[in-house]
Amino acid sequence: MYRPLTRFYPLIFNFFGVLVLVIPPLSAQENWPAAIQALKEQVRSNRGDENARNQLAIAHNNYAMVLGHEKKWEEATRQMEEALRLDRQNARFKENLSLVHLNHAYQLYQEPTRERYYQSYRHQEAKKLVGKALGLNSKLASAYVLLGDIEYDNQQLPRAKLAWQRAQRLDPAINGLASRLDRLGRESKVESDMKSVADLYFTLRYDDSVKRSTGVDIRKVLRQARVDVGRDFQHRPKHKIVVLLYSKEAFRKVRERAPEWASGIYDGKIRIPMPESQQDLGSVKKTVVHEYTHAVVHELSGGRIPHWFNEGLAEYQAAKYAKTSKPASSLRQALDADELVPWSQVESLFRGRSIDQVRLGYAQSHSVVAYLVQRYGFWHMPRLLKQISQGVSFEEALEKEFKSPVKRLEKDWKRWLPRFF
Known part of the structure; x- marks a missing residue:
């Protein structure tokens, strides 16, 4: 059974101040590199001009925020460090640099699809970045939440508890934090x-x-x-x-x-x-x-695969180890009664309270994967998951990988289904 933890990490940055007219008007207000270059020349020609120096620091900060939204973390970090070099006592700059580190950590932690990053490495790097963020802003509650998530995933439950409790003291209203601690409490009693x-x-x-x-x-x-x-x-x-x-x-x-x-x-x-x-x-x-299989599929798809298809892949693999691999009778009954569930609605079967609905969900999902494998070959599956990990929708990925509209795939599956039995 696939039950991924739902975690949402907001992307938050703060622009600071606005540029005053110490430089000629820019053709585009967003052209921060041009603004920074012009302000550098202003500072060089007027060494004692504190206003120009402050405006240069602000420009570095604001450019860093733009880069942050584009997820260009290394360059954003350089820009923020330059802003702090120009104004070391600016609390907002420190806060923003801590947010750059934290959001960089979020991405490393959440997006396992880049081949050069192994999970253990990503977690180590994310943890280092969280440490940098907290070094700049020790009251950043969301950093403690992420730190707790990393420790929890690595089965360091006491450390996860300490981090989450610190986050709760700083901000009791953080979404999902109470449920994390509740779950951890139950697991700790059993797993300690x-x-x-x-x-x-x-x-x-x-x-x-x-x-x-x-x-x-x-x-x-x-x-x-x-x-x-x-x-x-x-x-x-x-x-x-x-x-x-x-x-x-x-x-x-x-x-x-x-x-x-x-x-x-x-x-x-x-x-x-x-x-x-x-x-x-x-x-x-x-x-x-x-x-x-769920673990492999989750990693390959970046957690973006629909629940029902994930279960279908897991059932397909597990069926190889079953003494008997007869499909659930509920699927045969649905076929005979012309009550098969459209692919777009199979997900709802797993949310049903009826065990018969759930069994039908597993059996129908399994049959869809079995059909696609028999017709096209299993080698398409990792390619399908890779597309989904890159942000392609499930339906679009299906059509691209199997060179057929989803409605046609579904129609062909229905014709093939009697062979599944």
Whole structure:
């Protein structure tokens, strides 16, 4: 089950002051490089002109804000540092430089689609930038929120708690902060005594009772999933994925709003309830592959893939590990009754309260992926996800990748569907 954490980080900058007429009027007020060059000449020709010096500092600041909105962080940082060199005591300049660092950190943390950045590296760099931001403005509550998110994702729960609590003291009204702390409180009660297992590719934590009850080395299952899913998607994450193994009772405590029938969750971490006997280990392998697929899909798509198609990809991969791979009867019934749900509405099935609706959602999503793979080949899937990660809409990416309008794809899928059974 895919349940990404919803996190929104606003892009906020402050322009400071306006230029007075110490230079000839500009053809375009937004031409800050020209304004900066003219002001530099003014300062050089009038060494003691504090007004020109102040205006130059303001111009550097305002140009930095423009660059920030364009996400040109390195140049924005240089411009802000130059503004502070000219006016070291300007509190607004310090605040703005801290915001440049923070927004740069947001982007590094949130956008994993640039190939040269591995997640562990991005998190380290984002954490350094947060430190710089707080060094300039120790009351920047949103910086503590991001710091807590980074620590949480790396399973440093006590550090995450300290950061989020500091943010809450500074600004109790921050959206989503109370729910973060509530979730952390529930998880900490369960996970604080978990043991760790060393592994090259996963940060694996488990309750001792889980290991004793099953006797399974989950590392082998995870490594095989990494090989098999990685082969299909032509991608293996370079960072360690956090995997948490719970008893069934502990899983219920941390599950939050996930339904009773959920056999696993991926929310940035893979969470799996382990069976009480070896009889159910086959279903555990299927769950591991399903949730690991979510992790790969989330990384390749930048988290932009529709929920229903994400579940379809995970079900397609997990079906390879099922003893029987018969589609849910609900899909057969929907086909026979001519009640298949349009692709544009499949997402709503996962929000339904009826277990039958959810089962239909999983089965229909699985069938769509199976059709596209059988007709066109799986190699299209990572290409599709890459387009989506670059901001192309799902519908547009489908049409570009499969060279057909979505309505035609859907019509062809319906004709093919009886073969799925």
